[in-house]
Amino acid sequence: PEGLSIRLSDRHFGIGGDGIITISPSKIADAKMRIFNLDGSEGKMCGNGIRCVAKFMRDNGICDKDVMKIETLSGVMTAEVIHHMGEIVGAKVDMGKAILDPAKIPVKLDGDKIINREVEIADGKYNITCVSMGNPHCVVFTNKEIDHIDLESIGSKFEHDKIFPERVNTEFVKVIDKNVLKMRVWERGSGETWACGTGACAAAVAAVENGLCDKDTDIQVRLKGGTLTIRYTDDAVYLTGNAETVFKGNIIL
Secondary structure: OHHHHHHHHOOOOOOOOOEEEEEEOOOOOOEEEEEEEOOOOEEOOOHHHHHHHHHHHHHOOOOOOOEEEEEEOOEEEEEEEEEEOOEEEEEEEEOOOOEOOHHHOOOOOOOOOOOOEEEEEOOEEEEEEEEEOOOEEEEEEOOOOHHHOOHHHHHHHHHOOOOOOOOOEEEEEEEEEOOEEEEEEEEOOOEEEOOOHHHHHHHHHHHHHOOOOOOOOEEEEEEOOEEEEEEEOOOOEEEEEEOOOOOOOOOOO
16 A cells, blocks of 8 residues: 555656545444555544545445444544535544643653743744644644745654654644634645645644634634634544545556
8 A cells, every 4th residue: 555655646647646545344443444645654543534434435335324433543533424415525523532742642842731832943943732633743823824834845844853753744823713723734744735634633722722712612724625624622623524526437557
């Protein structure tokens, strides 16, 4: 799968994309999904991927449930598909609890939490908030216009900084109001992507922890690829968004 992900994701000689997801039988859930990034590395979690897998399984008769369990490297997640006019148009995913313990994220900084902590990264000083949603995230809030950030340069430096032993996904976030965030994301192993489900969850969690948004309310996170709705509660983080079939085809290798 590692080599397949690199070949299929190539923008010139492949389909193009940010990686691949495989679906296989599971002994503890309705299916098992594995995620391989653009560079062939395996990811532990993909919130958007879970929604797409849930739709694919329901549309293709692999699972006839509206609420299904999907096994990932970060545990078993629950996805509930959303119907509209007889069609599956999206899904709501229980992403589990957000992890704020630095040792479990992991990030090599002292303290019980890393909330609005000033650090030196990418030749500059940034205030970061660190969250794990089954994979590590570093959230940076900014008042600048995020469309003008040189993410190609800064994102890679964040990803490979020494304080992140397993590399990191980095979100640059601008707060629009108490219920709306605008975000760009640099994903480890893939670079900038148009959407990141776990990244949107991490951004919402970070916004609440910084007092910028309210807990247990719907927070819209706007990304290049569309808008996701996140709800951060004491019990879990819930991710809701669309899922569409773009095309179907056969691949000859």
